Amino acid sequence: MPKGDVPAFNAHGVWAIYRFEMARSLRTIVQSLVTPVLTTSLYFVVFGAAIGGRMGEVDGVSYGAFIVPGLIMLSLFTESIFNASFGIYFPKFTGTIYEVLSAPVSAFEILIGYVGAAATKSIVLGLVILMTAALFVPLEIAHPLAMVAFLVLTAVTFSLFGFIIGVWANGFEQLQLIPMLIVMPLTFLGGAFYSIAMLPEPWDKIALFNPVVYLVSGFRWSFFETSDVPVGLSLGLTAGFFCVCVGIVWWIFRTGYRLKS
Amino acid sequence: MSSVLTVSGLGKTYASGVTALSDIDLSIERGEIFALLGPNGAGKTTLISIICGIVTPSTGTITVDGHDISRDWRAARARIGLVPQELATDSFENPLATVRFSRGLFGRPPDPAHLERVLRDLSLWDKRKARIMTLSGGMKRRVMIAKALAHEPDILFLDEPTAGVDVELRRDMWALVRELRDKGTTIILTTHYIDEAEEMADRIGVMRKGRLIVVEEKETLIRKLGKKQLTLHLPEALPSIPEALAPWGLTLSEGGARLDYTFDTQADSTGIPSLLRRMDELGIVWRDLNTRQSSLEEIFVSLVRETA
Ligand SMILES: Nc1ncnc2c1ncn2[C@@H]1O[C@H](COP(=O)(O)OP(=O)(O)O)[C@@H](O)[C@H]1O
Ligand SMILES: [Mg+2]
Numbered sequence: 001m002p003k004g005d006v007p008a009f010n011a012h013g014v015w016a017i018y019r020f021e022m023a024r025s026l027r028t029i030v031q032s033l034v035t036p037v038l039t040t041s042l043y044f045v046v047f048g049a050a051i052g053g054r055m056g057e058v059d060g061v062s063y064g065a066f067i068v069p070g071l072i073m074l075s076l077f078t079e080s081i082f083n084a085s086f087g088i089y090f091p092k093f094t095g096t097i098y099e100v101l102s103a104p105v106s107a108f109e110i111l112i113g114y115v116g117a118a119a120t121k122s123i124v125l126g127l128v129i130l131m132t133a134a135l136f137v138p139l140e141i142a143h144p145l146a147m148v149a150f151l152v153l154t155a156v157t158f159s160l161f162g163f164i165i166g167v168w169a170n171g172f173e174q175l176q177l178i179p180m181l182i183v184m185p186l187t188f189l190g191g192a193f194y195s196i197a198m199l200p201e202p203w204d205k206i207a208l209f210n211p212v213v214y215l216v217s218g219f220r221w222s223f224f225e226t227s228d229v230p231v232g233l234s235l236g237l238t239a240g241f242f243c244v245c246v247g248i249v250w251w252i253f254r255t256g257y258r259l260k261s
Numbered sequence: 262m263s264s265v266l267t268v269s270g271l272g273k274t275y276a277s278g279v280t281a282l283s284d285i286d287l288s289i290e291r292g293e294i295f296a297l298l299g300p301n302g303a304g305k306t307t308l309i310s311i312i313c314g315i316v317t318p319s320t321g322t323i324t325v326d327g328h329d330i331s332r333d334w335r336a337a338r339a340r341i342g343l344v345p346q347e348l349a350t351d352s353f354e355n356p357l358a359t360v361r362f363s364r365g366l367f368g369r370p371p372d373p374a375h376l377e378r379v380l381r382d383l384s385l386w387d388k389r390k391a392r393i394m395t396l397s398g399g400m401k402r403r404v405m406i407a408k409a410l411a412h413e414p415d416i417l418f419l420d421e422p423t424a425g426v427d428v429e430l431r432r433d434m435w436a437l438v439r440e441l442r443d444k445g446t447t448i449i450l451t452t453h454y455i456d457e458a459e460e461m462a463d464r465i466g467v468m469r470k471g472r473l474i475v476v477e478e479k480e481t482l483i484r485k486l487g488k489k490q491l492t493l494h495l496p497e498a499l500p501s502i503p504e505a506l507a508p509w510g511l512t513l514s515e516g517g518a519r520l521d522y523t524f525d526t527q528a529d530s531t532g533i534p535s536l537l538r539r540m541d542e543l544g545i546v547w548r549d550l551n552t553r554q555s556s557l558e559e560i561f562v563s564l565v566r567e568t569a
Contacts, residue, residue, distance in 0.1 A: 007368065010335070016365030020354075027353060095349030099408065102313040102343050103366040104335040261275055261316050 013105040017113025040129045044136040059226035064137040069220040070192030072126045081179050084118035084162030107253030118159035147222035160245035186212045196228045265291040265447050271321030281307040282471045296458035297451040299468030305451040309418050313343045342414030344405050346421045352394035356385050356404050360411040367412035379410050399430045419450040455561050493520040494549040
């Protein structure tokens, strides 16, 4: 290839960003994996063994197994948002973003690099948690393909969401704000550890306004074929959230919002 | 010579309302070293940032090697390398990984031999595996230059490359810039140090309050705007300047033992022969005579002041 003759898709550029982001996590591989494995184990000791023993079954599934999809989703949300938001916020903070902005990489390519890496990491993490869980409770996955589809779609969507937060944030506190104030409460209230059918009136109805209910429910369906809401609705809502995030990211790059002056 | 970069009618008003650039027209020749001079806030960084795609222009067009930076941005950007004013490096990375990243980012296939050459040229090879955070400030700046050179750009922008850098490194940097030029790279640098422009540049542009007030060959600029000074040393001190020598606007110093005459090299006549003749008539003898051309620094100061 002659010098300066650039192809229509800068694959080298995407790979460079992806690899850079992955290398960043590999430096902290121990923390990145040991922490979630430890946390998951603790959840099982507390919820699965101690409390679960008294809970009996939920929707015909042992409580220990029932909480697995919710646990994975919780990690998927927080890790995707954290990885993607930090990935784009940090170069903004240190000033190294200049290089990406001056390079022949399109918005789309930048996005694939950052969001791809963040999603990869949380998918790996999700699978690690799944394997840890399998050590504690017998698990069977009714629809493995659907399970993987939900896993990937959720990881990508929340990485996009994290990317938006990272672009928007003007400080490290703001980076934590949305995950702490919105995502965590919605997840805990979203049926990660119980079926919303177990909620008293009118909370079981109110819960249906919580988008996380749909995400967790769909994912759980792929394991046990039981769900709080129809699985098609879950898939539709996840895809809808994905489209909203894509739209916002597209707007950010078009206007240069908070990236260019 | 053909121009490798053209800027026309460029203007920039930031969201804050500050007009950083107005109506800039500039053409850079292939293979030249062009120095942008100007006081702080003149708009040098803004101009460079727009050309490199980091800041969006309000008006005007820019082409790089015939490629419009907004329509044909990939081709335009692939040809440019930028070393920004602010030190910004990935502290946890090492120099080798970071230049590899830069090369890939600019769409070039891996070339370990080129990267080794760049790191060696910048005396970074021995530190290629060291975390950047452990390097000195001067080394960090060299890492940034290495990053900008990783994709073999045709045009290199250096925004105040030697600000806060020690004398030795400045010399190294100058040598490097000349080497790059010899290999055919076009170099555009901004600087506060006028001696740097004087030492290195083929052409000089002077910016002030968002306008490019002068663009000129360095030699021409010095010749055109330069003033020369004639100094006469007198064996017998004068108590004051005689009335008859008033038209020359002389200054007397060193207790009357030295006469200075400043003249414009562009004027039709320097006035020197007539001055010397007149002194002869008045019986003022002089022992020694020398002339001195003003430096770029003096020219710069007078330029910026004149248009204030
Ligand atoms: N991001 C920005 N937002 C608003 N104003 C800016 C920004 N960057 C620079 N300026 C203003 O634009 C003017 C030119 O700045 P700059 O291009 O940095 O000049 P120089 O590099 O010559 O010192 C200054 O008045 C500066 O305050
Ligand atoms: Mg500047």
